Amino acid sequence: MKPEHASDVALRCAGLHRSLGQGAARVHVLKGVSFEAHRGQVYAIVGPSGCGKSTLLYLLGLLDLPDQGEIWIDGRLMSNSRDAERTAARGEHIGFVFQFHFLMMEFTALENVMMPMRKLGRLGPEEMNARARHLLGEVGLGDKTHRLGTQLSGGEQQRVAIARALANQPSIILADEPTGNLDVRNSAIVFDLLTRLAKENGQAVILVTHNPDIANRCDHRRPMRDGVFV
Amino acid sequence: MSPNIRIALRFLTAKKSAMLMSLSCIVLGVGLFIVTQATTSGFKSYFIKTILGTDGAVRIQDKMQSSMQTIAAGGADSPFEIQVQNGRKYIDGIDYPVQLESMLRTFPNVSAVSEVLHGQATIRSSFMDDTIQVYGIHLDDHLRVSDLGSQIVEGSLLDFRTNPDLALLGREMADRLQLKIGDSFQLQAADVIHRYKVGAIYETGIEDVDRIRLYLNMEEARSLLKKPTGASYLQVNLIDKDRADQDAGWMEQVLQHSVASWQYREKTWLQVFTALSVSTVITVSVFTLIAALAMFNTLAMIVMEKTKDIAILRSMGYTREDISRIFLWQAAIVLAIGSVAGCLLGFGVTYAVSQMPLQIRGIFATNHFIVEYNIWHYVGAVATAVVMVMVASLLPSRRAARLEPGDIIRGTAQ
Numbered sequence: 281m282k283p284e285h286a287s288d289v290a291l292r293c294a295g296l297h298r299s300l301g302q303g304a305a306r307v308h309v310l311k312g313v314s315f316e317a318h319r320g321q322v323y324a325i326v327g328p329s330g331c332g333k334s335t336l337l338y339l340l341g342l343l344d345l346p347d348q349g350e351i352w353i354d355g356r357l358m359s360n361s362r363d364a365e366r367t368a369a370r371g372e373h374i375g376f377v378f379q380f381h382f383l384m385m386e387f388t389a390l391e392n393v394m395m396p397m398r399k400l401g402r403l404g405p406e407e408m409n410a411r412a413r414h415l416l417g418e419v420g421l422g423d424k425t426h427r428l429g430t431q432l433s434g435g436e437q438q439r440v441a442i443a444r445a446l447a448n449q450p451s452i453i454l455a456d457e458p459t460g461n462l463d464v465r466n467s468a469i470v471f472d473l474l475t476r477l478a479k480e481n482g483q484a485v486i487l488v489t490h491n492p493d494i495a496n497r498c499d500h501r502r503p504m505r506d507g508v509f510v
Numbered sequence: 511m512s513p514n515i516r517i518a519l520r521f522l523t524a525k526k527s528a529m530l531m532s533l534s535c536i537v538l539g540v541g542l543f544i545v546t547q548a549t550t551s552g553f554k555s556y557f558i559k560t561i562l563g564t565d566g567a568v569r570i571q572d573k574m575q576s577s578m579q580t581i582a583a584g585g586a587d588s589p590f591e592i593q594v595q596n597g598r599k600y601i602d603g604i605d606y607p608v609q610l611e612s613m614l615r616t617f618p619n620v621s622a623v624s625e626v627l628h629g630q631a632t633i634r635s636s637f638m639d640d641t642i643q644v645y646g647i648h649l650d651d652h653l654r655v656s657d658l659g660s661q662i663v664e665g666s667l668l669d670f671r672t673n674p675d676l677a678l679l680g681r682e683m684a685d686r687l688q689l690k691i692g693d694s695f696q697l698q699a700a701d702v703i704h705r706y707k708v709g710a711i712y713e714t715g716i717e718d719v720d721r722i723r724l725y726l727n728m729e730e731a732r733s734l735l736k737k738p739t740g741a742s743y744l745q746v747n748l749i750d751k752d753r754a755d756q757d758a759g760w761m762e763q764v765l766q767h768s769v770a771s772w773q774y775r776e777k778t779w780l781q782v783f784t785a786l787s788v789s790t791v792i793t794v795s796v797f798t799l800i801a802a803l804a805m806f807n808t809l810a811m812i813v814m815e816k817t818k819d820i821a822i823l824r825s826m827g828y829t830r831e832d833i834s835r836i837f838l839w840q841a842a843i844v845l846a847i848g849s850v851a852g853c854l855l856g857f858g859v860t861y862a863v864s865q866m867p868l869q870i871r872g873i874f875a876t877n878h879f880i881v882e883y884n885i886w887h888y889v890g891a892v893a894t895a896v897v898m899v900m901v902a903s904l905l906p907s908r909r910a911a912r913l914e915p916g917d918i919i920r921g922t923a924q
Contacts, residue, residue, distance in 0.1 A: 368827060370826070382819075398513040
């Protein structure tokens with residue numbers, strides 16, 4: 281079944297099930313989750329630890345495979361696709377921001393932002409460089425482009441991660457506790473950046489958060505409990 | 511530069527000391543492989559050159575005769591008899607050397623033939639008597655099938671060519687009998703005694719030759735040994751000496767004489783050199799094996815340390831093949847640097863070894879280490895390192911490629 285208003289819907293999932301663990305320790309984490317994200321909208325998935333928020337996010341980001349259910353990215357069914365197709369879709373349509381920044385520490389801020397562009401290969405070297413500088417300027421790190429990951433503070437690293445997530449102009453930004461490791465001031469900066477840039481570019485932002493202030497500032501708030509939206 | 515190589519280069523710095531250990535082992539493995547092969551094949555080549563220069567590529571001697579046997583069916587009185595070949599019989603020497611020479615010259619690989627007559631004699635100098643072997647040769651023919659010209663260490667062949675009273679003595683024989691150029695001595699074979707002078711002294715480096723072999727002009731040898739016709743053997747030079755074995759088989763069939771190639775004559779020594787070469791390859795390959803194990807260990811550690819980076823790369827669209835290549839590139843980069851440095855080290859040490867003094871007499875004569883610069887030693891060393899290191903790198907690179915980004919981020923990657 282193809283979703284309605286495919287052009288407006290960046291991401292859609294239906295009836296997602298996922299169990300984690302082995303043998304007796306196996307837990308049914310997601311129990312038939314359905315969800316839809318529209319371009320230019322910011323969604324907060326909230327809920328207690330272990331309710332399945334992050335598991336859902338990784339499934340939506342095609343980093344994991346559902347046991348059951350379907351996922352459409354930009355109108356294309358991806359849940360049953362091969363690893364190579366899911367990998368290509370991640371590079372082209374999805375940007376990730378993780379709680380622990382996950383910058384590649386041997387590389388400078390500029391190189392980290394250029395990393396997804398180099399793989400996608402849409403732009404030439406000069407264009408990639410210019411876009412990475414522009415994005416770092418947008419997140420307020422225009423003067424720190426040549427600093428290694430280790431030479432940046434936690435807040436700065438997360439801003440580089442946001443710039444990197446936006447590098448290939450994806451239609452979906454998935455953020456797992458993007459402010460979870462930051463102080464209040466930096467949390468506000470990072471959230472504002474993420475939502476502003478995403479809205480400017482018409483991207484759907486889905487973020488998992490425990491922070492009620494952040495969740496309340498999103499366009500949509502989707503609470504989860506025991507593997508289902510409530 | 512591809513993104514994978516760029517990342518591989520940067521990851522290399524993550525485990526500098528471990529990578530340097532792998533690099534050092536590759537350099538040592540490649541370098542020592544080259545040095546040991548250069549020396550063993552250097553000595554082998556020099557040995558082959560010496561024996562070819564002394565006894566030629568092929569030696570033809572002893573006429574072959576098929577021996578037949580009669581089998582009578584139904585008892586001794588039966589009229590039914592069949593003859594069966596019972597093997598070969600060899601008759602010493604060559605009765606018609608000139609005819610055999612002309613037949614030999616029809617073989618396309620034959621470049622020269624020399625008729626040789628030899629027999630035992632007693633040499634008497636003012637110092638002592640000794641038993642030796644007299645070799646009668648036509649000098650110009652023999653120079654075309656041997657390195658006798660370049661083996662002369664004292665005196666001149668010019669005088670020997672024109673003066674039948676002159677003889678060529680081996681270095682050891684001359685030293686033992688305390689004979690110098692121009693000294694007189696007697697040769698006795700059976701009841702014939704002739705007096706000669708030392709015309710020149712040669713040195714092949716082969717102790718058995720230099721101690722007992724004395725050359726005379728052919729007519730003098732015939733007179734001394736009382737062999738007015740025939741020859742003991744024909745020494746043959748070939749254009750392609752490596753084909754001596756095949757040519758010998760062919761000649762034996764056509765000429766009906768026993769024919770021995772240099773490979774057959776010197777089989778024992780050649781096998782010794784081959785065994786030495788193989789054993790040194792095995793020994794020095796241990797270094798390359800250690801390099802491979804070190805590379806395996808280093809890459810396995812990097813994979814473990816870089817799991818989050820792998821997850822990031824996978825989340826950005828890098829494929830499993832990209833991840834695998836990133837780790838294989840790391841091995842390839844270290845391997846390339848190690849191979850180049852190893853080849854340079856090998857070349858340098860080979861040159862240094864070639865300058866080392868080393869006096870050897872017995873199977874050849876040399877006063878320094880003999881080495882052979884051969885591109886195939888370098889190719890072999892690098893190929894061994896490439897196979898071992900890349901095979902060892904496959905496992906960690908595949909493990910990295912198999913990691914699931916979701917598991918890594920969730921923290922459950924094994």
